[in-house]
Amino acid sequence: MAKLFHFMLDPYSRRVRLALQEQNVAVTLVDEKPWALSRQVVDLNPSRFLPVLQEDSGAVICGVEALGEYLEERITSEKSLLPGNALQRAEIRRLVAWFDVKFYSEVTEPLLTEKIIKRFMRTPSVPAMARVREALQRLKPHLDYVAGLAEQRSWLGGEELSLADLAAAAHLSAIDYLGDVNWADHPVAKSWYQRIKSRPAFRALLSDTLPALPPSAHYADLDF
Amino acid sequence: MAKLFHFMLDPYSRRVRLALQEQNVAVTLVDEKPWALSRQVVDLNPSRFLPVLQEDSGAVICGVEALGEYLEERITSEKSLLPGNALQRAEIRRLVAWFDVKFYSEVTEPLLTEKIIKRFMRTPSVPAMARVREALQRLKPHLDYVAGLAEQRSWLGGEELSLADLAAAAHLSAIDYLGDVNWADHPVAKSWYQRIKSRPAFRALLSDTLPALPPSAHYADLDF
Incomplete structure (x- = not known):
């Protein structure tokens, strides 16, 4: 395998x-x-x-x-995660890059570095709380952006589930593990995340547990 | 158009x-x-x-x-810039991402930010010379990496010209404009760059001139 x-x-x-x-x-x-x-x-x-x-x-x-x-x-599979014509695929790839470059550098990277990596390195260092606060501030407009997409379309990249949803969910679930997403303030983004979180493909991620750092209380809860 | x-x-x-x-x-x-x-x-x-x-x-x-x-x-064209089978295309995309993420963050971004963007912003600021020096240090092993690929293969991503070469040349030509590549110390990387720089597709880039910041002396020279 x-x-x-x-x-x-x-x-x-x-x-x-x-x-x-x-x-x-x-x-x-x-x-x-x-x-x-x-x-x-x-x-x-x-x-x-x-x-x-x-x-x-x-x-x-x-x-x-x-x-x-x-x-x-x-992979021979009936399921494409880049569905549609060339323009629709370009839109999916645009969003994937948006999450992987912009969302990562402004939100995921600082939160993971300060809260996880600095803690577990051989020579641990103190998290820079200013970076954490800034990342959490930047998360808010980004969740509004997710909500804007989710209001216009069935899924973030178009009418079908795509790599854009998986990219968004990958970043958001990583920081949700840390308890850093205030879903109550972002009901539309939350509704999209509930749908993707409920898919069978998500189950394995929801049972992840880092030694010495258990997930936030609602991390694995489908009715969060 | x-x-x-x-x-x-x-x-x-x-x-x-x-x-x-x-x-x-x-x-x-x-x-x-x-x-x-x-x-x-x-x-x-x-x-x-x-x-x-x-x-x-x-x-x-x-x-x-x-x-x-x-x-x-x-684009309907006889020429693919992602030639080969799925594995060969994955190797090209790996290299493209290497240049766009790693080379960019360690070399291109600091040099462009410190030397260009800080100078031309509405409120110009002084370049951080420590960042410039660090980027130039990091460039050296990266040029060795380019040389290692160029020694094994006809082009960086395989036996045909591909997006990997264009990505590498795009980053290197941007900093070569600034005079920041010491080609004499990197003859194998230089030989690869001479080949791609001599292609007709490169001509328009070699005539680029930023107002108030002309290119380095050898920037447009094919026998640099």
């Missing part, structure tokens, strides 16, 4: 796990810590990005950008 | 310009300044990323990630 080297709260690893589940592709998960990668994963991907997929053939596919397209091209 | 809203030294805009030239697609270029985007481009792409392509139909495609794939799917 193929192996996916991943970190539980890494949003890029989460998106690939969700895509594999949606496409009914079974893999063996291998836990990695971004702050102390195994020798094996560094050998497979000297650039040190997660996730990394290693197929039975030995073929290695590195990075979320390549993996999203690779699964679409390679 | 379609319009491409771009900034001359933005590596993402440069890659799309190169791809359009390689695929023989003519567009009208509209100059934008990242630090003072026009109202028109903000309306087209509220996320404020360049480049943005507006087709004659009015269709708008935003962001380098979506555009790379869109041109591949949409």
Whole structure:
């Protein structure tokens, strides 16, 4: 069986796990810590990005950008996560990049770095609370953006579930694990998140637990 | 004719310009300044990323990630910039992401921000020379990485020219404009760059000139 080297709260690893589940592709998960990668994963991907997929053939596919397209091209599945014509696919990819670049740099990265990585590194350091506060402020307009999309369309990228939803859910679920999403203030975004969180593909993510850092109280709750 | 809203030294805009030239697609270029985007481009792409392509139909495609794939799917051209099978295409996309995420954050972004953007903003500020020095240090192993790829393969992503070469050349040409690449110390990377720089698709980039900041002496020279 193929192996996916991943970190539980890494949003890029989460998106690939969700895509594999949606496409009914079974893999063996291998836990990695971004702050102390195994020798094996560094050998497979000297650039040190997660996730990394290693197929039975030995073929290695590195990075979320390549993996999203690779699964679409390679996996024989009736389900496309980039549905539609070239323009509709461009809109999905625009949103994926928006979450992976903008949302990540402004929200996911500072929260994960300050709350998780600094805590678990060999030489732990104190979280910069100013960065945490700034990230939480920036999260608010971004949840309004999600709500705006969800009001116009069945799913964020269009009329069908797509990689755009998986990217958004991957980032939001990672910070929801930390208890950092105030869903009550964002009912439309919450309603979209409830729908995707209830999908069977989401179940494995909801049972994730980091040693020494259990998830927030409502993290796995479908009626949060 | 379609319009491409771009900034001359933005590596993402440069890659799309190169791809359009390689695929023989003519567009009208509209100059934008990242630090003072026009109202028109903000309306087209509220996320404020360049480049943005507006087709004659009015269709708008935003962001380098979506555009790379869109041109591949949409433009009727004999020339693919993602050649090969799914694994070979994954390798090209891995490298594109490596340049766009890692090389950009460690080299291109600090050099452009400190040397260009801080200078031209409405309220100019002094460049942080420590950031510049750090970026130039990081450039060296990255040029060794380019050389390692160029020694193994005809082009960076495989046996054919691909988006990986265009991504690498887009970043390197932007900082070469600033005179920040010491090619003499990196003969193998230089040899690869000479090949891509000599292509007809590169010509338009080599005639770029920013008002008030002319290119480095060897920027447009094919025998640099």
